[in-house]
Amino acid sequence: MSGGTATTGVTRAEYCVVACAEAWRHAGEVLASPMGIVPTIGARLARLTFAPDLLLTDGEALLIGDVPAVGERADVVEGWLPYRQHLALVATGRRHVMMGAAQIDRHGNQNISCVGDWSRPTRQLLGVRGAPVNTLNNPTSYWVPRHSRRVFVERVDMVCGAGFDRAAEAGPSATRFHDVREVISDLGVFDFATPDRTMRLRALHPGVTAEQVAQATSFALTVPDEVPRTREPTAAELRLIREVIDPKGARDREVPA
Amino acid sequence: MSRDKAMTAAEVVGRLRTGMTLGIGGWGSRRKPMALVRALLRSDVTDLTVVSYGGPDVGLLAAAGRIRTLVAPFATLDSIALEPHFTAARQRAAFELVELDEAMFMWGLTAAAQRLPFLPVRAGLGSDVPRVNPRLRTVTSPYEDGEELVAVPALRLDAAFVHLNRADLHGNAQYLGPDPYFDDLFCQAADTAYVSCERIVDTADLLKAAGPQTLLVKRAFVTGVVQSPNGAHFTSCVPDHDRDEEFQRAYARAARDPEAWRAFTERFLSGDEEAYQAAVTAFHEERQR
Numbered sequence: 001m002s003g004g005t006a007t008t009g010v011t012r013a014e015y016c017v018v019a020c021a022e023a024w025r026h027a028g029e030v031l032a033s034p035m036g037i038v039p040t041i042g043a044r045l046a047r048l049t050f051a052p053d054l055l056l057t058d059g060e061a062l063l064i065g066d067v068p069a070v071g072e073r074a075d076v077v078e079g080w081l082p083y084r085q086h087l088a089l090v091a092t093g094r095r096h097v098m099m100g101a102a103q104i105d106r107h108g109n110q111n112i113s114c115v116g117d118w119s120r121p122t123r124q125l126l127g128v129r130g131a132p133v134n135t136l137n138n139p140t141s142y143w144v145p146r147h148s149r150r151v152f153v154e155r156v157d158m159v160c161g162a163g164f165d166r167a168a169e170a171g172p173s174a175t176r177f178h179d180v181r182e183v184i185s186d187l188g189v190f191d192f193a194t195p196d197r198t199m200r201l202r203a204l205h206p207g208v209t210a211e212q213v214a215q216a217t218s219f220a221l222t223v224p225d226e227v228p229r230t231r232e233p234t235a236a237e238l239r240l241i242r243e244v245i246d247p248k249g250a251r252d253r254e255v256p257a
Numbered sequence: 258m259s260r261d262k263a264m265t266a267a268e269v270v271g272r273l274r275t276g277m278t279l280g281i282g283g284w285g286s287r288r289k290p291m292a293l294v295r296a297l298l299r300s301d302v303t304d305l306t307v308v309s310y311g312g313p314d315v316g317l318l319a320a321a322g323r324i325r326t327l328v329a330p331f332a333t334l335d336s337i338a339l340e341p342h343f344t345a346a347r348q349r350a351a352f353e354l355v356e357l358d359e360a361m362f363m364w365g366l367t368a369a370a371q372r373l374p375f376l377p378v379r380a381g382l383g384s385d386v387p388r389v390n391p392r393l394r395t396v397t398s399p400y401e402d403g404e405e406l407v408a409v410p411a412l413r414l415d416a417a418f419v420h421l422n423r424a425d426l427h428g429n430a431q432y433l434g435p436d437p438y439f440d441d442l443f444c445q446a447a448d449t450a451y452v453s454c455e456r457i458v459d460t461a462d463l464l465k466a467a468g469p470q471t472l473l474v475k476r477a478f479v480t481g482v483v484q485s486p487n488g489a490h491f492t493s494c495v496p497d498h499d500r501d502e503e504f505q506r507a508y509a510r511a512a513r514d515p516e517a518w519r520a521f522t523e524r525f526l527s528g529d530e531e532a533y534q535a536a537v538t539a540f541h542e543e544r545q546r
Contacts, residue, residue, distance in 0.1 A: 061435035082436040083284060083310075087360045091379065113356065114347065118389050124347035126338065127311075127331035133360035133380035162383030170383035173404045177379070 010233060012186060013038060013255035015205040016145075017241055018233045019184045021046040023141045024096060029053040030138075031063075031081075031089060033097040037246075037254045039143045039184075040070055043098075044245045045237060057081055070250050087130065093177055096139040099131060101183075103156040104142060106198045106219040108163035108180040110135075111156035118158050131160035136167070139179045145254045147185035152217040164197035186255050187213050189230060194222050205230045261426045264481040266296035266530060269451045272481075273297070273416055276325075278306040280366075280412070280447055282419030282440040283492065286312040286335040286500055288432075290420035290453050292488035292530050294318065299529070308412050310362065310439070312492060313505075316342035316512065317526075319351060328355040328412060330362050334505055341512035356389055357381075361409045366439060368411035369446035375408040382407060417447035420489045421474065422497055423463060424454040428479025431463055431471045434495040444478040453483040455497045487534055503544065504537060 020042025024032050032043040032054045040059075044067045047054045058064050058074055061083070065076030081089065089095055102125050103111040112131060116122030134140050140161060144151050159166055167178040182202075183190040189203040200222040201213060210223050233241065241251070270293070273279070283289040294314045304325045309315055311332030318324050320342040332343035346352060357365065364376040377396050380386075387393045387407070396408040419440040424430040430452045432440070444450035452474060463472060491508065493500035511521035525536045 080435075083359075083438060084363060084442075087363050090360060118356075118385070120350040121347055124339075124344040126333060127329060128356055128358055128384070128386060129331045130359040132358035132382075132384040132386055133378070135384075136379045136382055158389070159383070159385040166383040171405060173379060173406055174382035176404075178383070 010206075010238065011252065011257050012205060012207070013251035013257070014233055014238065014241055015230045016184065016186060016255050017041045017045060017251060018237065019189050019203070019205070019230050020098065020143060021049070022231075023098060023182050023184065024051050024054055027051060027054060027096045027139070029055070029094075031055040031057070031095040033057070033095055034143075035097070035099050036143045036145065037070065037250045038145065039098040041241060041246050041251055044070075045240055048240055048244070049237060055079070067245070069244065069248070070246050071248070087133065090130065090133050090137045093138050096141070096181075097134050098141045098143050099134065099161065101142045101144055101151060101161075103151060103153045104144070104183060105153055105156050105163060106221070107165040108161075108183070108192055108199065109156045109159045109166055110142060110161035110163070111158045113158040113160050115157055128158070128160040132162065135161040135178060135180060136174060137177050139181050141180070141182040141184065144183065144185040147187040147213070147216045149216060149218045152219065154219050164192060187216060190221070198222065200224070201227055203228050203230045260476075262428050262479060262482045263426050263457065264483060266293055266453070266483050266485060267299070269293060269481050269483060270296045270300045270302060272449065273300070273302045275302050276304045277302070277415040278308060278413070280414035280417040280443045281307060281309040281314045282417065282438060282443045283312065283314070283489070284310040284436070284438045285331075285333045286492045286505065287436070288420055288434065288438060288489050288494050289314045289492040290418040290488065291490055291492060292485040293418040293420070293451060293453050293483065295526065295530060295533060297323070298526060308414060310359070311340065311343060313340065313508065316340045319343055319346040320512065320518065322351070324352040326353040326355060328357065328362075330357050330359040334509060336500065336502060337505065337509050341509050345512070356386065357409070358384070358386055361386070361407065362412070363439065363442075365409045365412035366442045366446050368409065369413040370442050373411060375410050377406040378409050379406055412446060414443065414447035415449070417443040417450040418453070419443055419450065419474065420453045420485070420494065422455050422494065423458050423466065424452050424474075424482050425460040425463060426457060426482060427460065428452060428474065428476035428482050429460065429463065429472060430454060430474035430479065431467070432473050433467055433471060433497070437473050441473045444474050449480040450478055451481045451483065452479050453485040453488045455486055455488065455494065457482060457484040485530065490534070490537060501537070504540060507540070
């Protein structure tokens with residue numbers, strides 16, 4: 001454990017924020033595109049601490065020069081990124097997106113479009129949105145606020161974000177910039193650092209067991225003998241989360257204590 | 258000056274035909290040409306192929322059964338993630354869906370505007386977009402790399418509807434918010450384009466509000482101009498007005514229940530645009546009591 005930590009009373013939501021922030025640690029001078037409240041707090045925490053070069057948007061067309069609390073307006077604008085530029089920026093690769101997933105499988109295939117048969121879904125969701133272009137062009141991670149067998153499925157009903165197996169099948173143009181990094185849920189952190197690029201448990205949030213994760217997952221995860229814990233936030237990070245970035249506690253609505 | 262393209266929303270819709278391909282500008286629940294869509298609902302025009310970054314435009318047209326084919330990467334109300342009429346229509350397979358990725362859609366519109374048959378993109382490979390669009394083809398780079406890419410077909414439109422903040426009588430149209438969306442592309446990709454706006458102003462006054470880069474749509478691509486204050490309602494049209502979140506919630510609630518939707522239609526969508534705007538005003542007055 002790192003020195004100078006204040007570990008008492010750290011909530012699950014706060015561990016999730018730290019885990020999300022870590023996804024952008026070595027991202028460099030690229031756009032962080034978080035989708036969801038906890039990833040948004042995580043990206044802002046990373047920018048305020050160990051990844052100061054990250055670019056952030058206001059959620060609409062502006063790149064923000066300061067880091068306001070979630071839901072508040074930025075005082076400083078450093079750039080313009082309307083949708084047409086945002087979609088074009090994806091193809092430059094200078095972006096690391098953290099998307100949601102209604103379903104995700106062991107290969108990292110993600111679905112946000114619909115559940116059931118595509119031609120007549122039992123539950124229509126958003127549509128593919130930008131998941132296909134994201135996964136083929138820039139680093140992509142996923143955030144799942146409620147880890148369950150309904151989300152971590154054997155097979156997704158509609159591949160929106162391409163996973164490792166599907167990208168490989170599609171050939172070199174698909175794999176050239178394909179870079180699915182991490183899946184972060186309310187239970188732990190997952191990656192694809194296995195020989196066959198299937199999902200592996202990389203870290204458990206404090207208070208969670210590997211058995212709990214296995215029970216909430218429909219497919220067999222790779223579980224190393226020693227699974228580390230998600231690191232503790234530092235005292236400075238906790239203060240930033242609680243007082244600067246999310247003073248109203250929006251994170252607790254996404255991941256209840 | 259001649260070249261007066263001013264017309265009413267009813268005149269715009271009078272130029273449409275059943276079976277046409279109609280592009281609708283804006284994005285999600287943002288700056289949608291809702292007054293033109295409402296005018297369309299008052300007509301008999303149906304069997305449409307609708308091309309849209311979908312919001313309540315798609316929802317209203319789907320609820321009224323006017324869509325034969327929808328070309329879209331999503332339909333959303335933004336602050337309410339799922340468009341209830343869109344989801345319900347999909348769950349009863351009410352129309353054919355051409356589901357494209359957001360970037361594929363943009364390059365399809367661009368190809369149409371540039372009079373190209375397609376543009377190559379990486380997006381879509383490895384996903385199920387090609388599976389659900391069996392007519393999609395790939396193209397192989399003729400250069401040394403030999404890359405195989407998706408050939409997004411041009412999304413050519415018979416007509417386009419867009420809503421902007423200001424326009425002159427000739428069809429020069431200006432956006433004053435932070436995002437142009439794709440409204441210029443929709444107009445360029447269409448054989449006929451119709452611009453509704455919050456206010457028609459003299460050409461000489463266009464630059465009084467903002468710089469020349471806000472002049473998004475050029476008159477050479479515009480067939481008709483409709484002055485329609487609050488014409489994007491209930492979607493956002495900043496800085497003229499924000500999204501009407503309270504009304505949008507009422508819309509979404511009503512859309513989830515057939516009986517409530519009949520009442521909503523009766524109250525808000527059975528008259529002309531003036532009656533609609535009056536009913537919206539009454540809706541808010543009632544809430545304040």
